Amino acid sequence: MKITSAKFIKGIVGRDKVLEDGLPHIAIIGRSNVGKSSTINSLVKQKDLVRVSSFPGRTRQINIFLINKSFYLADLPGYGFSVGSKDDQLRLHELINWYLFLSGFEQKLVVLIIDAFIGPTDKDVEILRALEEHNKNIIIAANKIDKIKKSGYQNQMEKIRDMVGNHKVIPYSAKTKIGLEDMVKEIMT
Numbered sequence: 001m002k003i004t005s006a007k008f009i010k011g012i013v014g015r016d017k018v019l020e021d022g023l024p025h026i027a028i029i030g031r032s033n034v035g036k037s038s039t040i041n042s043l044v045k046q047k048d049l050v051r052v053s054s055f056p057g058r059t060r061q062i063n064i065f066l067i068n069k070s071f072y073l074a075d076l077p078g079y080g081f082s083v084g085s086k087d088d089q090l091r092l093h094e095l096i097n098w099y100l101f102l103s104g105f106e107q108k109l110v111v112l113i114i115d116a117f118i119g120p121t122d123k124d125v126e127i128l129r130a131l132e133e134h135n136k137n138i139i140i141a142a143n144k145i146d147k148i149k150k151s152g153y154q155n156q157m158e159k160i161r162d163m164v165g166n167h168k169v170i171p172y173s174a175k176t177k178i179g180l181e182d183m184v185k186e187i188m189t
Contacts, residue, residue, distance in 0.1 A: 001188040005068055006044035011061035013095060018064050019105050024071045026187050027100065030113030031123060032078030035143040038174035039113055040065070040075055043183060050075060060092065062099055071108070073187075074099070080123045101134050109137050109187060116142035116156065116171065120163040128164060139168045139186050146173040 009018060019025075030036050037050040049065065063075040076099065077092040099105070110131055114124050131138050140160070148156050161169055170186065172179035 001185065003044050003067055003184060003188070005066075006046060006049055006073075007066045008049065009064045009066050009072070011063050013061045014098070015103075018072065019103065023066075024108035025074050025105070026067075026071060027074045027076060027107045027110045028113065029076045029096070029100075029110060029127065030078060030141075030143075031080045031115070031121060034078065034113050034115050035174050036075060036078065036113055039141060039143055039172065039183075040073060042174040042177060042180060043073075043187070060088075062095065074107070076100075079127060080121070100136070101130065107136065109139065111139055111141050111183075111187065112167075113141045113143050113172075114160070114164075116145045116160065117147040119156065119159055125163060128167075139170060140164050141170050141172045141179070141183060143172045143174060145171040145178055146176045 010016070012018060028036050028040060040050045041047060044065075044067065050063065060077060062077070065073040065075065067073055076096050079093065079096060100107070100110070112124065112128060112131065114120050120128070128138070128140075142157070142160055145153075157169070157171065168186070170179045170182045172183060
């Protein structure tokens with residue numbers, strides 16, 4: 001299976017027809033600046049489908065992308081640190097919470113992207129536990145795997161697996177495309 005087409009549809013901040021048109025959603029979530037945008041661009045093999053920023057918290061809405069005319073990728077705002085007021089940060093938190101847990105809308109899959117080099121943060125574990133409590137279908141993308149020295153790779157992957165439990169962990173690099181085929185396979189099934 002391959003991703004053959006990807007198109008930005010719209011950004012949403014609440015109820016929208018795109019949530020009710022019957023196509024499944026794959027939600028992409030992660031800490032600010034963990035590489036969500038770069039990961040999506042690498043998955044769809046386009047350099048600029050999603051705007052990549054070095055500023056944390058650039059995404060201010062849920063960006064919806066139509067993939068292969070058969071499902072949506074929902075790029076959620078990053079959690080944790082972001083540029084903006086406390087009110088802005090609270091609105092982003094509420095938007096994420098609404099989409100994932102309160103909207104009544106079921107995502108086919110939630111891809112939680114963590115920084116493989118840093119490992120799961122307290123915020124990553126917090127969102128993972130919330131996803132588990134709501135019985136979400138979850139996989140973990142351990143992004144930036146290319147930054148880990150070979151000598152520390154096994155140890156870091158064990159640490160990640162210990163912290164995330166029984167969830168599938170895909171070592172990934174948006175930069176070098178490590179794990180690309182595995183990730184595409186997971187989101188396409």
